[in-house]
Amino acid sequence: MTLRVLIVDDEPLARARLRVLLGDCREPAALPTGEADSAAQALALAQHQPFDVALVDIHMPGADGLQLAAALRDVPHPPLVVFVTAHAEHAVQAFEVEAVDYLTKPVRRERLQAALQKVERLAQLQPAREADSAPDWLVIAERGRTVRVPLAEVLYLKAELKYITVRTAEASHLLDGSLSQLEDKYPERFLRIHRNALVARHAIRALVRHHDAEEGEGWAVRLAGVDEVLMVSRRQVAAVREALGE
Template structure:
């Protein structure tokens, strides 16, 4: 692995925050760049520090962890989210927020190690595909090599990623963030926290509410452009 993984730890309880920070600092790949004691502070620090991953408590006053995560996922470069909480009942909702892991207090060092390994895998540059014309998709424990030119768009919903091609949609075990790292940025554009499109297959740009747009794709699909990415679309197509 190359550079360290910039990490923000968020918990309103000082003891829990200190414990998790201490445990994470034992991993050479992890760099703690900040701490926050509330959802509001977490959002502000994420904007300021641009962490790669946020360890996030759920039960916090005012803005709780779930709502903070939803806001973080709207950022132009959203961090990975790991929920760290004493409450197991929020797990389903957590993965709807595209969380990469869900840790329960008191922290189990083995589970934490597995979470860190999963995070490292996301940022491991050795996983990049050497052939720029194709990308490896994990489908039902098989590895399919799909031509990038045949991909219409990629979609993430409730923590599950779907790659839609000219021929078929594939529900893949890859994550949207992981695939984004391996796609040609000259051909693929993130237009929403849940969508990445192949610009060669955009047929029409349709103005929508609140100065946003819909992209009409080859094959008939309609992809929303969120306000966060409107500027990127306008700059790309110069309108």
């Protein structure tokens, strides 16, 4: 068995050292298949890619490793967590979030290998998850905390710069992720209306003529729960009409 590893540390040198150590591990073998320098980036990766284990630093900007470990329980394929940190004082808290092991820096290969052996044993005991299972919420790390936003409350998802705006009737959140991956994962829940936007099918109320400062005359959708309208690309107008039953 080759373990798929997510390395989470805000220090590039620390991530590089773990990559080298993992390359020296043989029983079991371990392959770094993802890296993140923050809890938000790690959550975005884990939402869309399966990992067997996450090697997580505790002290990071924004949400810390303990908050990340708790949030990782809610991703589609929760990885087991091994903390790798320079600080020994968080060991009790680490095991409260069900960490498999707690390694202090500088990490020795023998100690990392022992932790991976624990992961391998536990992974073999865990029941297999459905390949296409998807949670009914989005896990978002923001402003030093982790929130769980139910998909039933999401009205639209809009790509803006490197983030996705997740809009509910009550609030807006920023998610680090891919709009296309969310579209593929929840095709029954969200409809693509533009290259930069998905809308909740249940929230679509009307297709209206609209003038946009950037795109000119065109079509837009009105959604329940928000006052703004969202532009619809010409190629998606037919899909919106179909969703409205026209």
